[in-house]
Amino acid sequence: MADYLINNVGLFGSYPWLAYLLAGLVHAALLLxxxxxxxxxxxxxxxxxxxxxxxxxxxxxxxxxxxxLQTLADGIKLxxxxxxxxxxxxxxxxxxxxxxxxxxxxTALISLPFAxxxxxxxxxxxVFFVIAVLxxxxxxxxxxxxxxxxxxxxxxxxxxxxxVVSYExxxxxxxxxxxxxxxTMDLTTIAEMQRGWFTNWLIFHDPFTFITFWVYFTCALASxxxxxxDLAEAESELVAGFHTEYSGLRWSFFxxxxxxxxxxxxxxxxxxxxxxxxxxxxxxxxxxWSYESGTDPVTFTGYxxxxxGMLNVLGKGVFGVTFMIWVRWTxxxxxxxxxxxxxxxxxxxxxxxxxxxAVIWKYNFPGGLxxxxxxxxxxxxxxxxxxxxxxxxxxxxxxxxSVTITARSDASQSNNQTQVVVANDSRRQEEALP
Amino acid sequence: MMNLxxxxxxxxxxxxxxxxxxxxxxxxxxxxxxxxGVLMGIELVLNGANVNFxxxxxxxxxxxxxxxxxxxxxxxxxxxxVLAAAEAAVALxxxxxxxxxxxxxxxxxxxxxxx
Amino acid sequence: MxxxxxxxxxxxxxxxxxxxxxxxxxxxxxxxAFFLVLCLSATAGLFFLANADFVGAMQLLIxxxxxxxxxxxxxxxxxxxxxxxxxxxxxxxxxALIVGSSLLAVLITAAFRVESWRRGPVGEAxxxxxxxxxxxxxxxxxxxxxxxxxxxxxxxVLRSGLSGYLLPFEIVSVxxxxxxxxxxxxxxxxxxxxxxxx
Numbered sequence: 015m016a017d018y019l020i021n022n023v024g025l026f027g028s029y030p031w032l033a034y035l036l037a038g039l040v041h042a043a044l045l046l047x048x049x050x051x052x053x054x055x056x057x058x059x060x061x062x063x064x065x066x067x068x069x070x071x072x073x074x075x076x077x078x079x080x081x082x083l084q085t086l087a088d089g090i091k092l093x094x095x096x097x098x099x100x101x102x103x104x105x106x107x108x109x110x111x112x113x114x115x116x117x118x119x120x121t122a123l124i125s126l127p128f129a130x131x132x133x134x135x136x137x138x139x140x141v142f143f144v145i146a147v148l149x150x151x152x153x154x155x156x157x158x159x160x161x162x163x164x165x166x167x168x169x170x171x172x173x174x175x176x177x178v179v180s181y182e183x184x185x186x187x188x189x190x191x192x193x194x195x196x197x198t199m200d201l202t203t204i205a206e207m208q209r210g211w212f213t214n215w216l217i218f219h220d221p222f223t224f225i226t227f228w229v230y231f232t233c234a235l236a237s238x239x240x241x242x243x244d245l246a247e248a249e250s251e252l253v254a255g256f257h258t259e260y261s262g263l264r265w266s267f268f269x270x271x272x273x274x275x276x277x278x279x280x281x282x283x284x285x286x287x288x289x290x291x292x293x294x295x296x297x298x299x300x301x302x303w304s305y306e307s308g309t310d311p312v313t314f315t316g317y318x319x320x321x322x323g324m325l326n327v328l329g330k331g332v333f334g335v336t337f338m339i340w341v342r343w344t345x346x347x348x349x350x351x352x353x354x355x356x357x358x359x360x361x362x363x364x365x366x367x368x369x370x371x372a373v374i375w376k377y378n379f380p381g382g383l384x385x386x387x388x389x390x391x392x393x394x395x396x397x398x399x400x401x402x403x404x405x406x407x408x409x410x411x412x413x414x415x416s417v418t419i420t421a422r423s424d425a426s427q428s429n430n431q432t433q434v435v436v437a438n439d440s441r442r443q444e445e446a447l448p
Numbered sequence: 449m450m451n452l453x454x455x456x457x458x459x460x461x462x463x464x465x466x467x468x469x470x471x472x473x474x475x476x477x478x479x480x481x482x483x484x485g486v487l488m489g490i491e492l493v494l495n496g497a498n499v500n501f502x503x504x505x506x507x508x509x510x511x512x513x514x515x516x517x518x519x520x521x522x523x524x525x526x527x528x529x530v531l532a533a534a535e536a537a538v539a540l541x542x543x544x545x546x547x548x549x550x551x552x553x554x555x556x557x558x559x560x561x562x563x
Numbered sequence: 564m565x566x567x568x569x570x571x572x573x574x575x576x577x578x579x580x581x582x583x584x585x586x587x588x589x590x591x592x593x594x595x596a597f598f599l600v601l602c603l604s605a606t607a608g609l610f611f612l613a614n615a616d617f618v619g620a621m622q623l624l625i626x627x628x629x630x631x632x633x634x635x636x637x638x639x640x641x642x643x644x645x646x647x648x649x650x651x652x653x654x655x656x657x658x659a660l661i662v663g664s665s666l667l668a669v670l671i672t673a674a675f676r677v678e679s680w681r682r683g684p685v686g687e688a689x690x691x692x693x694x695x696x697x698x699x700x701x702x703x704x705x706x707x708x709x710x711x712x713x714x715x716x717x718x719x720v721l722r723s724g725l726s727g728y729l730l731p732f733e734i735v736s737v738x739x740x741x742x743x744x745x746x747x748x749x750x751x752x753x754x755x756x757x758x759x760x761x
Contacts, residue, residue: 463671491603534742
């Protein structure tokens, strides 16, 4: 966006740094709005869904028949509450804790693409970054638990920290499976490879990926502390866990962080397993609106198709969150030892076996069961400038040579081999690594 | 200070940051009575070294002379991170054992082998 | 005319240095742990700025997300009563500060001595430096033994040494296994000694 501003809007030609500032602010504002409005919507959705599951109606009074504005009313109440800090609490840590949680949840949204090219910061290591930052949310919880100077808070925080840290391991292993199928950690590329009919979605690539999705979902539920893994907030046991002593706006920050994380893991699942912004039916491809992969001229129809794609991704994310809410109000809560047992005895071995299975499947059956992308996206090419930084003593030549790493997994090849093609100016060396 | 905002940064600036982290770690290791404070000093020292490695490895910082150590620096930094994590785990296990056996975490009390 | 690269470098560098000094000078061990988390996160930001994106993400995942959680757990388990704030007496502080500041002076002088280290890239090299390649795949290939970044090394002696990092990778794997077993053994359940007052 900044480049567009610099090139097209005259004012920014002379102040390019202003263009970057504006682009950054716009992206941050959009993402903040997504988290805030998302939290508003999800709290209302949770109350409605919970009500229906429990054979009652949920909020119906504020804002018409369906209680649309109930969360807004709750928000106003929370802001107006008295802001108290417990007596023995460490004031600095107590005040900072909700913001740490919220920051971690928000930072991970930076690298999530919502449509082709619509990503706040396109990172080559997108998946890795999201998983890394998800693990930072736990600091807010631990600080809140400790700084509240209450034993309920401390126990809740410790349990939750143990749970989140343990479940990071199978979560990481599950996330690696789509990465190895696509050959890249860039989320935009992973979603682009699933273009076309819904049979191109990675979840239908092979049975191992299918099971991996369910393990991922379980680990994601544990990571965001939703039931049945919500013993950190277990009302029946710990008063309210780590946020017992929080009231008003600080408490609402914790909840924005929690709903933000739920949306984050759902959208990540949508991108990794369900095709991201590529719908079940490739309408925008038929009409010719969508961008060809690898180019992005800014056109109106392209913008429209991206808008549809974004709504698609958000729709899948909302469906994921609804599924989490459904699971919460249906299944009973697990004890801490059951939580750890599920992680260590079930999730981790299953994730490891699925990883192995996906590797073997990819090696023996190059295409997936149905995976036929019509764009030649099975080539993931990276060109790396070799030797650009080395001190070459007695040669005056330009040491620009490119190394092309091509991972080919076409179904048309009889034997699937990954070739590392090392090319330079005068001679060609090919090393084939099976 | 103002020209720092307008000019690109070079390797020296990263080295200064690395130096400050390293020296903070050394002073932390030397002065803290809490065993966990000493551990934190060790982490700071390793991070200071990592910042130096990354600064030397980055072709983005090298200016026109261009001798970065390239990928070597980044891989070394990677190994340092992994080994620091391993060492922190073992050091923490030892510290917790000490706490359980002596009911104190003060390193000044660890003087049973004193002659 | 703000160079945003320099601005963010300054931001992350100031945060990292400030919180590193805060770790040294604060009294409460819980606050020390928290400040260290912030310092390491700012260091990860510095890594991202220096085009080491893979190492930056590894720092966040392993160091901040793993090692620091471990340390914070340790702090929580032992932060009871008299152990939260333990003061060191003045004489030791003086010696430590003298040693520390002399070391800092030496290091900073050395950093600014080398002429080619002082300036960043200007002109064409500056624009080239914003379009650098991602480092994830080269690091991965190097760990498997294929040094894709140094295919054009003209010196034959240096070339024969560029065999990749497969051996250190395997050694580190075995090392981590040893650490896993060792830490699990050290942390096994044992009888506790009765408390004594400090």
